[in-house]
Amino acid sequence: xxxxxxxxxxxxxxxxxxxxxxxxxxxxxxxxxxxxxxxxxxxxxxxxxxxxxxxxxxxxxxxxxxxxxxxxxxxxxxxxxxxxxxxxxxxxxxxxxxxxxxxxxxxxxxxxxxxxxx
Amino acid sequence: xxxxxxxxxxxxxxxxxxxxxxxxxxxxxxxxxxxxxxxxxxxxxxxxxxxxxxxxxxxxxxxxxxxxxxxxxxxxxxxxxxxxxxxxxxxxxxxxxxxxxxxxxxxxxxxx
Numbered sequence: 001x002x003x004x005x006x007x008x009x010x011x012x013x014x015x016x017x018x019x020x021x022x023x024x025x026x027x028x029x030x031x032x033x034x035x036x037x038x039x040x041x042x043x044x045x046x047x048x049x050x051x052x053x054x055x056x057x058x059x060x061x062x063x064x065x066x067x068x069x070x071x072x073x074x075x076x077x078x079x080x081x082x083x084x085x086x087x088x089x090x091x092x093x094x095x096x097x098x099x100x101x102x103x104x105x106x107x108x109x110x111x112x113x114x115x116x117x118x
Numbered sequence: 119x120x121x122x123x124x125x126x127x128x129x130x131x132x133x134x135x136x137x138x139x140x141x142x143x144x145x146x147x148x149x150x151x152x153x154x155x156x157x158x159x160x161x162x163x164x165x166x167x168x169x170x171x172x173x174x175x176x177x178x179x180x181x182x183x184x185x186x187x188x189x190x191x192x193x194x195x196x197x198x199x200x201x202x203x204x205x206x207x208x209x210x211x212x213x214x215x216x217x218x219x220x221x222x223x224x225x226x227x228x229x230x
Contacts (some may be wrong), residue, residue, distance in 0.1 A: 006161070034218075043207060043222045044162070093161045106152055107218055109161035 003027055004096050006110025013084055013117055021079045021113045023094030029074040030096035034107065035067070038091040050077050084117040091115075121145060122210050124221025131228050137195040139224045141208035144189065148210040152218075153182065153193050156205045165206070166193070198228045 003026040013019050023033055032051050036044040048064075050056040050071035058064045066088075068080040077096075081088055091114050095107040124141045131137045141151075149170055154162035168175045168182040168191065175182045181194040195202055208221040 004161075041223075041225070043220045046217065049217070095161075106164045106167060109154075109163065111161045112159070114159070 004094065004108045004110040006094050006113055008113060009111060010114045011116070013115070015085055015117055016083055018080055018082045019084055019115060021081075021092055021094070021115075023077045023079070023096070023110050025075045025096045025108070028096075028098045030077075030098060031074065032097045033071055033077040034095045034097075035069060035077075035079050036093045036095065038093060038112070040091075044093065047079075081115065084115070086117045089115055089117045120222075121219035122208060122221045124208050124224060126224060127222070128225045129227070131198045131226065133198065133200060133228055133230050135198050135228075137193075137198045137202065137226055137228070139193045139206050139208070139226070140190065141192065141210075141221050142188075142190045143210050143219075145210070145212065146189065147212045148219075149213050150211045151182070151184065151191050152209050153180075154207045154209065154220075156207065156223075162207055195226075198226075200228045200230050202226060203228050 005024045005026050007022045034049050035047045037047050038044050046059050047062045048056045048058045048069050050069045052071050052074050056069035066082055071077040091112050093112040095109045122143050152167035153165045155165045156162040166177050166180045168184050170186050173184050179196045184191045206224045209218045211218045
């Protein structure tokens with residue numbers, strides 16, 4: 001089945017530094033990737049939608065200058081948390097949809113990245 | 119405004135019992151309804167999904183029941199096992215758009 005690899009699985013950084021999270025679709029091409037944030041015991045909150053070769057679309061309330069998303073190829077999207085602060089500590093999950101299967105193509109999720117900002 | 123409402127928040131079931139999780143939606147344009155299973159520290163994994171043109175879909179021990187007129191759908195886990203203990207999310211989306219709306223999640227604990 002479709003596999004989405006997310007790296008790193010855990011990262012601890014100091015306040016004020018930037019952290020980059022990678023999301024790769026390993027066995028399929030993904031025109032669209034999504035970035036979610038999940039707080040403990042809560043649902044997934046969509047942060048942004050990234051389409052290959054174009055600017056990401058951010059959800060209301062998500063700072064695009066703080067959460068930089070790049071989708072440079074059909075198999076890779078990155079999320080950079082800039083100038084991280086403790087309140088950015090969370091579980092970040094990416095997901096991808098297969099190329100050519102719009103609408104009824106299920107989302108395939110990565111295993112998430114646990115970010116802790118000290 | 120929450121597009122998909124999920125209940126219960128948590129559920130305890132004895133091994134061998136039936137686990138039932140319910141979801142309701144408002145947007146009649148939704149036409150794809152997946153269920154995801156998430157273990158702690160992992161991303162959600164697609165479990166089973168249904169389109170509104172059928173009322174039921176079964177895959178192994180997992181069944182989705184869909185009631186289009188009531189705008190409700192539910193996940194039934196038959197012969198629940200301790201290994202099924204996880205958080206389950208329902209979701210809905212509208213073709214051909216990409217945005218998935220997730221329920222708030224149900225934490226299932228199957229006791230041996």
